[in-house]
Structures are given as structure tokens and as C-alpha cells.
Amino acid sequence: MPQQILADITAHVGQVLVTEGTTVTAGDTLAILESMKMEIPVEADTAGTVTKLAVIEGDVLREGALIAEIS
Amino acid sequence: MALIPAPSTPTSDGTDFRDPDLRLSGLLDPGSMAPVGPVDGCGVTRVTGLIDGAPVVAFCTDATSMGGALGAAGADRIVEAIEFAVEHGRPVIGVWHCGGARLTDGVESMDGAGRMFRAMTAASGRVPQISVVVGPAAGAAAYGPALTDFVIMSEAARVFVTGPDVVRAVTGETIDMAGLGGPEPHGTRSGVAHVAVGSEAEAYRTARALTGYFARPGAVAPGTLGDCADPAGLLPESPRRAYNVVPLVRALLDDDTFLQIQPRWARNMVVGLGRLAGRSIGVVANNPLYKAGCLDSLSAEKAARFVRTCDALGVPLLVVVDVPGYLPGVSQEWDGVVRRGAKLLHAFSETVVPRITLITRKSYGGAYLAMNSRPLGADVVLAWPDAEVAVMGAEAAVNVLHRRVLAAADAAELPELRRRLIGEQQRKAGGLGRALSLGAVDEVVAPADTRRRLARALEDLPPRRGAHGNIPL
Numbered sequence: 001m002p003q004q005i006l007a008d009i010t011a012h013v014g015q016v017l018v019t020e021g022t023t024v025t026a027g028d029t030l031a032i033l034e035s036m037k038m039e040i041p042v043e044a045d046t047a048g049t050v051t052k053l054a055v056i057e058g059d060v061l062r063e064g065a066l067i068a069e070i071s
Numbered sequence: 072m073a074l075i076p077a078p079s080t081p082t083s084d085g086t087d088f089r090d091p092d093l094r095l096s097g098l099l100d101p102g103s104m105a106p107v108g109p110v111d112g113c114g115v116t117r118v119t120g121l122i123d124g125a126p127v128v129a130f131c132t133d134a135t136s137m138g139g140a141l142g143a144a145g146a147d148r149i150v151e152a153i154e155f156a157v158e159h160g161r162p163v164i165g166v167w168h169c170g171g172a173r174l175t176d177g178v179e180s181m182d183g184a185g186r187m188f189r190a191m192t193a194a195s196g197r198v199p200q201i202s203v204v205v206g207p208a209a210g211a212a213a214y215g216p217a218l219t220d221f222v223i224m225s226e227a228a229r230v231f232v233t234g235p236d237v238v239r240a241v242t243g244e245t246i247d248m249a250g251l252g253g254p255e256p257h258g259t260r261s262g263v264a265h266v267a268v269g270s271e272a273e274a275y276r277t278a279r280a281l282t283g284y285f286a287r288p289g290a291v292a293p294g295t296l297g298d299c300a301d302p303a304g305l306l307p308e309s310p311r312r313a314y315n316v317v318p319l320v321r322a323l324l325d326d327d328t329f330l331q332i333q334p335r336w337a338r339n340m341v342v343g344l345g346r347l348a349g350r351s352i353g354v355v356a357n358n359p360l361y362k363a364g365c366l367d368s369l370s371a372e373k374a375a376r377f378v379r380t381c382d383a384l385g386v387p388l389l390v391v392v393d394v395p396g397y398l399p400g401v402s403q404e405w406d407g408v409v410r411r412g413a414k415l416l417h418a419f420s421e422t423v424v425p426r427i428t429l430i431t432r433k434s435y436g437g438a439y440l441a442m443n444s445r446p447l448g449a450d451v452v453l454a455w456p457d458a459e460v461a462v463m464g465a466e467a468a469v470n471v472l473h474r475r476v477l478a479a480a481d482a483a484e485l486p487e488l489r490r491r492l493i494g495e496q497q498r499k500a501g502g503l504g505r506a507l508s509l510g511a512v513d514e515v516v517a518p519a520d521t522r523r524r525l526a527r528a529l530e531d532l533p534p535r536r537g538a539h540g541n542i543p544l
Contacts, residue, residue: 036363
């Protein structure tokens with residue numbers, strides 16, 4: 001089952017640092033969210049490949065929105 | 072309540088890993104275990120023993136018979152164990168593998184569970200109570216551990232009030248035992264598991280480590296600090312950039328002593344136990360990596376319970392602050408951020424154990440108050456040189472204070488005007504000047520000197536312990 005990376009806070013997508021197919025290890029930064037005047041790196045919890053990327057820069061995400069899936 | 076069939080487990084040499092003696096010997100120092108009370112088929116084994124040399128009381132449900140189901144006599148054996156522990160001032164550790172109440176005992180078994188709940192509550196805050204769940208723990212066996220200070224779950228643990236069959240029959244939801252009550256949901260969603268681990272052996276190792284912070288608190292020995300690495304490098308260069316606070320917490324503590332509690336639940340707040348110059352200490356820290364480190368209803372509740380645990384059990388507190396405020400939102404308000412946030416204000420306000428606050432970057436508004444501020448009774452408040460204490464960040468303050476001026480300004484001049492106003496606001500209200508003159512911050516400390524300064528504060532403060540129970544908030 002792919003691991004879903006969700007937004008844990010309502011935020012603006014500042015940067016996207018991976019594309020579909022990128023290989024990541026745990027702790028790698030996938031994207032940077034902007035919220036509460038902070039830049040918040042979104043990190044991979046596990047190693048794998050980004051199989052789905054659900055956001056582009058400039059998106060506004062609600063809490064719980066899908067950012068990416070890692071398999 | 073449905074009994075849960077236990078896997079058939081006797082191994083080729085005839086040993087059964089569910090044997091309570093075997094389980095308890097995995098928890099205690101080798102050769103230290105001594106049985107207390109008769110061996111009578113009541114379904115619970117009660118023993119005394121040592122953990123790293125410190126005397127403890129332990130009990131284990133007997134899953135080799137009736138899935139470990141708890142009857143009235145078994146529950147009373149647990150009551151005796153807890154009362155003995157309180158009388159002798161020892162930690163009590165319960166090992167749980169129990170399908171629920173013994174159906175053959177009828178209502179009596181429920182009454183027994185009730186007496187057990189009452190004994191756990193009476194002992195709460197008087198001795199440390201630790202639960203190790205290594206198999207199913209349903210109904211009374213779920214609430215027993217939940218009434219104690221800490222719940223450790225191994226990968227085989229399954230904790231729930233009603234099992235999957237009843238859930239399906241009543242609500243139509245289909246889920247297996249692991250999905251309903253395994254370490255994954257309880258470690259990430261419910262917060263029921265304080266520590267979720269892999270194997271049963273690892274669960275006992277964790278229980279031993281956890282017991283040590285209370286049974287062997289140690290004394291502050293500043294001479295043991297040695298050379299302290301500078302933790303400032305663990306903060307990002309940009310003050311806007313979020314980071315993981317856990318490495319910073321580890322750097323402030325003695326090497327390899329930090330045991331994080333509820334690490335994957337309400338992750339914007341880090342709580343855990345460690346040692347500073349040899350003395351055990353509880354740590355509460357905002358984690359900017361999650362939800363920007365905001366306080367919200369769950370994280371406030373998580374911290375409140377942990378603060379009260381430390382106070383009741385006499386463990387000093389270190390509070391590491393980098394907080395932008397409370398998390399705004401309809402869901403937060405409707406989720407009771409007012410009611411739950413009040414728990415943290417209450418917890419810190421009543422705390423009497425030595426408590427030290429370290430502000431690393433920023434502390435704003437209501438969240439500043441909630442994070443062990445001076446007005447709530449912090450003994451020592453330290454701040455790193457670039458830290459800021461304010462009602463809100465300068466940018467947000469300018470939007471409020473100069474709303475009309477900004478609205479009337481020419482669009483072309485707006486960015487320059489805003490920049491100027493923010494600069495003025497920062498000079499006027501930013502930094503630490505006001506907080507220092509008010510006495511809200513005692514002193515500025517260089518990151519490299521922080522460990523030594525914390526150890527000195529801890530050494531100077533008289534040991535105290537709160538006189539209250541540890542209600543599972």
C-alpha cells in the first residue's frame with residue numbers, strides 16, 4: 001500500500017522538490033509548505049518512490065489534503 | 072465480551088512464551104524475581120523483583136488459560152500488587168495479555184475490575200505505574216493500562232473496548248484487530264500508546280528504561296557534562312524555516328538518554344524523559360516541523376498530561392519553546408481548543424517540581440503564556456540571544472496596529488511603507504528587551520553554555536513533588 005503524505009495544516013505550497021518517479025529516503029524533503037508565516041518542510045516518513053504527486057507550487061491545501069504518495 | 076483466541080504457542084521444547092513467569096523474567100533483572108501470594112489459577116501472577124537494581128512490583132495476566140481472561144480473584148491479585156507497591160513506595164509494572172472479563176465469573180468479574188480501577192486510581196501519583204501490553208487487552212484489560220501513567224505496546228498488542236465483531240455488528244464497519252487497536256492506530260491516531268515498539272522483548276526493555284527515570288532519578292552532577300557541543304547549529308539560518316526539534320532536545324540532554332513519549336501522535340508537541348547531568352528530567356518542546364509548532368487542542372492535552380505525570384512523580388521539567396501561537400481554525404475551536412488548552416494552563420500553574428523554560432527562537436501571545444511562562448510559575452526562564460517574546464510577530468502586529476494607514480496608502484508605496492512599519496515594530500516590541508525588563512525572561516544564555524546553565528539551575532532548585540493523582544487527561 002502506498003504511503004500517503006498529507007498536509008497537517010492548512011497551507012500554501014511554496015516549493016515542490018520532487019517529481020513523480022523521484023526516489024526518496026526517509027527524512028528527504030518533498031515540498032515546502034507556507035503557513036503561520038513559517039516555511040515547513042514536508043518530509044518522507046519512509047524510503048521509496050514518489051508514485052503520485054498531488055500538488056503544484058501555489059496550491060492552497062486544506063488540512064488533510066494529499067501531497068504525495070510514496071511506494 | 073468476546074474472548075479472543077490466542078495463537079497456539081508452545082514451542083518444541085515445551086516452553087510457552089505466554090507463561091507469566093517467563094514474561095516477568097524478561098522484564099526483571101535475572102534471578103531477582105520472587106513470587107508473592109499463592110499459585111492458585113486466579114489468572115494473575117504477582118511478583119517482586121529488581122529493575123537495574125531498583126526494587127519493583129510486577130504482575131502478569133496468565134494467557135495460557137482462557138486467553139488470560141480476568142476474573143474477580145485475578146483482579147483482586149492486581150489490587151494486592153498495587154497496594155503492596157504503594158506501601159513500599161515501589162513502581163508497579165503490569166504485563167497484559169487478556170481477552171477481557173471472565174465470562175464464567177459473571178458480574179463478579181466486572182466488580183473485580185472495578186476494584187482494580189479504584190486501586191490504580193488511588194495509587195495514581197503515589198508510585199509510577201507502567202503497563203506493558205503484549206497481546207490482546209480488551210474491555211477491563213484496556214482500561215486497566217489506560218488508568219496507569221504509561222502504556223507500552225508491542226507489535227502483538229491489541230487494545231480496544233469492543234472488538235471487530237461487535238463493531239461490525241453494531242456499526243457495519245469492517246476492520247481487523249490490528250487496524251482497530253494495534254500499535255499503529257494507538258501510536259498515531261488515539262494517543263493510547265505512550266510507546267509503540269516491535270517485539271515483546273523490546274517492550275520489556277522499554278519498560279525497564281522508563282522505570283529507571285523514576286526508580287533511579289539520580290542527582291545533578293555538573294562535573295559530568297564535559298565539553299558541550301554548540302546546539303545553535305541545529306536551528307536553520309532563516310527564522311522562518313521550520314525544523315525538527317528532536318535533535319535539539321537530544322543535544323540538550325545527556326547522550327542517548329532521551330525516550331520520546333507518544334512520538335507519532337500530536338507531533339507538533341514533543342514530550343519525553345531524559346537525563347541532564349545525570350538527573351532524570353521531563354522535556355516538553357514545540358516541534359516546528361509539524362503544524363509550524365503551533366499549539367492546538369491535541370498537543371495541549373498531550374503536554375498537559377505529561378506535565379502532570381512529571382509533577383505527580385517528582386520529575387523536574389525542561390520546556391523548550393519555539394511557538395508561533397495557537398492554530399487558528401473552525402475545527403480547532405469546535406474541537407475544544409479552549410477547553411483542552413486550559414488543561415495545559417492548569418497543569419503548569421499547579422506544578423511544583425523544578426521547571427525551567429528555554430526560549431530558542433520565538434514565543435508569541437497566548438502560546439507564550441501556556442509554555443511554562445514566568446506568570447504561570449516557571450522557576451527559571453532562559454532565552455537564546457536571537458529569541459523573541461511578543462504578543463505576536465511584528466508583521467502581524469503591523470497589520471493590526473496600522474490597518475487604517477495601510478488601507479489608505481498608495482499601492483505603489485505600500486511595500487515600502489509596510490517594510491518601514493515592520494522595522495519600527497521590531498525595534499519597539501521585538502527581541503527580548505521588554506521581556507527581560509519585565510522579568511518574564513531571567514537571562515540570555517548562549518547556546519553553547521545552555522547545558523551547563525540548565526544543570527546549574529536544576530542543581531539550585533529544591534526538589535519538590537506535586538500532591539495529586541495523574542488523571543488520564
